[in-house]
Amino acid sequence: MESMELIKKLSQISPDKIVLMVMDGLGGLPDPDTGKTELETARTPNLDKLAARGTTGLIDIVGPGITPGSSVGHLSLFGYDPVRYNIGRGALESVGIDFDLEPGDVAARGNFCTVDEKGLVTDRRAGRISTEKCKELSGVLDGITIDNVKAIVRPVKEHRFIVVLRGEKLDPRMGDSDPQQLGVAPKPVEALDPAAKATAGIVKKFIDEARKRLSGHHPANMVLLRGFAERPHFPSMGEIYKLKAAAIALYPMYRGLARLVGMDILDSGKSLEDEFRALENNYSSYDFFFLHVKGTDSAGEDGDFKRKVGVIEELDMALPGLLKLKPDVIIVTGDHSTPALLKAHSWHPVPLLLNSRWCRPDGADNFGESACASGGLGHFHATKIMPLAMAHSLKLTKFGA
Amino acid sequence: MESMELIKKLSQISPDKIVLMVMDGLGGLPDPDTGKTELETARTPNLDKLAARGTTGLIDIVGPGITPGSSVGHLSLFGYDPVRYNIGRGALESVGIDFDLEPGDVAARGNFCTVDEKGLVTDRRAGRISTEKCKELSGVLDGITIDNVKAIVRPVKEHRFIVVLRGEKLDPRMGDSDPQQLGVAPKPVEALDPAAKATAGIVKKFIDEARKRLSGHHPANMVLLRGFAERPHFPSMGEIYKLKAAAIALYPMYRGLARLVGMDILDSGKSLEDEFRALENNYSSYDFFFLHVKGTDSAGEDGDFKRKVGVIEELDMALPGLLKLKPDVIIVTGDHSTPALLKAHSWHPVPLLLNSRWCRPDGADNFGESACASGGLGHFHATKIMPLAMAHSLKLTKFGA
Numbered sequence: 190m191e192s193m194e195l196i197k198k199l200s201q202i203s204p205d206k207i208v209l210m211v212m213d214g215l216g217g218l219p220d221p222d223t224g225k226t227e228l229e230t231a232r233t234p235n236l237d238k239l240a241a242r243g244t245t246g247l248i249d250i251v252g253p254g255i256t257p258g259s260s261v262g263h264l265s266l267f268g269y270d271p272v273r274y275n276i277g278r279g280a281l282e283s284v285g286i287d288f289d290l291e292p293g294d295v296a297a298r299g300n301f302c303t304v305d306e307k308g309l310v311t312d313r314r315a316g317r318i319s320t321e322k323c324k325e326l327s328g329v330l331d332g333i334t335i336d337n338v339k340a341i342v343r344p345v346k347e348h349r350f351i352v353v354l355r356g357e358k359l360d361p362r363m364g365d366s367d368p369q370q371l372g373v374a375p376k377p378v379e380a381l382d383p384a385a386k387a388t389a390g391i392v393k394k395f396i397d398e399a400r401k402r403l404s405g406h407h408p409a410n411m412v413l414l415r416g417f418a419e420r421p422h423f424p425s426m427g428e429i430y431k432l433k434a435a436a437i438a439l440y441p442m443y444r445g446l447a448r449l450v451g452m453d454i455l456d457s458g459k460s461l462e463d464e465f466r467a468l469e470n471n472y473s474s475y476d477f478f479f480l481h482v483k484g485t486d487s488a489g490e491d492g493d494f495k496r497k498v499g500v501i502e503e504l505d506m507a508l509p510g511l512l513k514l515k516p517d518v519i520i521v522t523g524d525h526s527t528p529a530l531l532k533a534h535s536w537h538p539v540p541l542l543l544n545s546r547w548c549r550p551d552g553a554d555n556f557g558e559s560a561c562a563s564g565g566l567g568h569f570h571a572t573k574i575m576p577l578a579m580a581h582s583l584k585l586t587k588f589g590a
Numbered sequence: 591m592e593s594m595e596l597i598k599k600l601s602q603i604s605p606d607k608i609v610l611m612v613m614d615g616l617g618g619l620p621d622p623d624t625g626k627t628e629l630e631t632a633r634t635p636n637l638d639k640l641a642a643r644g645t646t647g648l649i650d651i652v653g654p655g656i657t658p659g660s661s662v663g664h665l666s667l668f669g670y671d672p673v674r675y676n677i678g679r680g681a682l683e684s685v686g687i688d689f690d691l692e693p694g695d696v697a698a699r700g701n702f703c704t705v706d707e708k709g710l711v712t713d714r715r716a717g718r719i720s721t722e723k724c725k726e727l728s729g730v731l732d733g734i735t736i737d738n739v740k741a742i743v744r745p746v747k748e749h750r751f752i753v754v755l756r757g758e759k760l761d762p763r764m765g766d767s768d769p770q771q772l773g774v775a776p777k778p779v780e781a782l783d784p785a786a787k788a789t790a791g792i793v794k795k796f797i798d799e800a801r802k803r804l805s806g807h808h809p810a811n812m813v814l815l816r817g818f819a820e821r822p823h824f825p826s827m828g829e830i831y832k833l834k835a836a837a838i839a840l841y842p843m844y845r846g847l848a849r850l851v852g853m854d855i856l857d858s859g860k861s862l863e864d865e866f867r868a869l870e871n872n873y874s875s876y877d878f879f880f881l882h883v884k885g886t887d888s889a890g891e892d893g894d895f896k897r898k899v900g901v902i903e904e905l906d907m908a909l910p911g912l913l914k915l916k917p918d919v920i921i922v923t924g925d926h927s928t929p930a931l932l933k934a935h936s937w938h939p940v941p942l943l944l945n946s947r948w949c950r951p952d953g954a955d956n957f958g959e960s961a962c963a964s965g966g967l968g969h970f971h972a973t974k975i976m977p978l979a980m981a982h983s984l985k986l987t988k989f990g991a
Binding site: 192195196199547549551552563565566568569573575576577578580585586587588590 | 625652656662
């Protein structure tokens with residue numbers, strides 16, 4: 190039996206509440222001068238107290254050495270093995286702008302591109318047009334309807350957009366039109382399965398219409414499509430864990446991912462303070478909260494050690510408001526490491542603290558990578574976080590007699 | 591290759607002897623006043639010495655967050671992945687009273703229940719009749735013979751009994767008769783596979799005969815059957831490990847489990863002292879001993895921290911007798927945690943010590959959860975205990991050239 194199946198079999202409802210706080214890209218590398226990581230440098234009296242009274246550990250998001258993207262990282266935190274639970278590119282782009290794909294929709298990632306008078310691609314990104322321009326051109330294409338199938342076109346950023354086909358009997362098993370090289374024509378979209386032939390015909394007509402409508406908009410005078418995909422069929426957190434789960438996140442990508450696994454999306458405002466207020470206001474209506482903090486990752490990506498430290502300290506200062514609610518289980522961790530020294534996501538395991546009245550405390554007296562490395566939970570896979578959260582909130586029955 | 595297959599391929603006979611001491615429900619949670627668990631509170635000079643000269647670690651019985659039942663816990667300790675090696679309910683109940691199911695037998699869990707004059711169930715447990723009454727009524731049903739199939743009926747406890755059908759060509763693939771609700775008639779037992787049709791017919795006749803024989807025994811005037819199962823086909827410890835294995839246990843359930851994996855069952859007497867004497871008396875005849883201590887779990891389930899401490903101290907005091915025999919490998923651990931604070935089995939990982947002349951010692955100078963958390967064996971799965979025991983007794987050859 191697969192591990193998630195077992196959890197599904199054992200899960201039960203209890204009154205206990207779980208808060209999973211994800212500081213994006215939390216894990217770091219030590220400043221060469223001080224020997225301390227961003228988390229270890231930050232003054233975090235509240236997190237330290239939670240760690241001292243709880244249990245700590247280090248998590249691998251995918252496996253040793255594997256650097257996860259943000260979607261992979263979050264799926265793993267929610268208990269979905271990201272190697273098994275895959276999101277097609279078109280669906281992922283839709284998730285990224287929090288576009289709610291409906292069952293039956295077929296989505297693709299699009300590029301506005303430049304073609305010459307012979308129709309050959311001369312720039313796959315149309316000179317990276319502005320996001321403003323992208324919005325305008327998406328409007329030009331949005332609503333094209335072919336054989337009762339409506340194309341919904343939404344801007345993403347610069348030359349990137351999504352197109353979502355909505356209609357009857359659509360099938361995503363089609364090849365890309367993006368040739369991934371210059372000097373050739375866009376590829377005709379081919380059905381990779383006989384069942385997708387009709388959909389491929391619709392896509393062809395959409396592309397023809399797009400070419401016509403964009404002809405006067407040089408350099409963005411054509412589109413390239415790739416990664417046709419439908420909304421992935423994941424079992425929901427409600428089905429697996431019997432949780433009523435809510436997500437609080439300022440960035441659309443994280444809301445989109447949370448929606449894919451069946452969480453309700455709360456109005457999260459515009460700041461960390463707003464996020465905590467959203468949690469407080471909805472505290473009685475859910476038994477699981479995912480609260481996402483973006484600033485740690487952005488600072489890490491920018492190589493800004495100090496700013497990352499500052500974001501962690503900001504979160505620590507906001508904690509007492511949450512603690513007043515007395516959640517039964519609090520987990521603080523990240524979806525991957527983003528060491529400021531690397532200016533990028535990394536493979537380094539991520540520190541985690543779990544606080545509950547049923548913890549077996551370890552020696553950790555602060556929340557940091559070194560303390561977590563010898564923590565009582567050991568070094569474990571992120572997909573085990575949810576089983577641990579469930580256990581500590583008495584939401585798992587005994588396995589076997 | 592599955593891990594057990596590999597061990598089977600590598601296992602060899604050596605003169606070394608292994609003792610696996612299982613303190614049932616050993617793992618605990620700290621007393622809030624002292625910060626020490628039951629095991630850490632107990633005065634255990636002998637266990638501490640074994641730990642200091644050996645290696646320690648923490649084990650997950652099934653996986654993080656999963657609370658195991660006792661049968662699951664022991665299978666895992668013996669090296670059988672409990673998610674893969676499943677025991678059907680009827681077989682497990684038989685194991686629980688140390689009833690030796692033969693290949694071909696079909697066993698079911700039974701309830702004495704109450705039905706009204708229309709045959710509708712009014713009490714699924716017949717008012718929880720006494721175990722004495724259960725013995726008497728089991729005698730009334732025992733030996734019913736239908737079409738050359740004999741029904742062996744044995745009391746378990748209160749309203750619970752087992753019925754074991756013994757005969758030719760029986761098939762356990764049948765549904766329950768227990769409707770799991772009141773106000774309805776018992777369900778007719780249905781074959782879930784065409785091959786089980788004849789057996790279902792026999793069960794029907796058995797139930798009809800039971801109804802007749804019980805008609806004067808209100809409130810226990812009917813039976814409900816569920817969990818039809820045969821003896822599970824596990825490879826024996828002899829086949830896998832080439833061990834001559836013996837079990838010493840005061841409770842029938844643990845003897846039954848040990849028998850299922852091919853151990854010989856020794857006469858274990860009535861006390862811990864008797865158990866150690868049984869080990870001593872049979873020391874020359876076996877190369878593997880499983881010695882089970884029940885008191886730790888019972889005390890934990892009762893929420894009696896002090897009594898659990900006492901049982902651990904009692905075992906520690908009995909140890910020198912065992913040490914005189916100089917077993918080559920001694921392992922002390924539990925089949926799950928039963929923290930007195932929780933009054934129940936729990937998911938917390940279980941402390942383990944392994945003592946042998948081939949240990950790489952760690953810093954642990956005592957046997958306790960905290961010391962084990964940073965032990966040299968790390969945090970590992972219980973199914974790896976047997977490979978470690980085999981290796982430390984030089985019973986595993988090299989893998990590959």
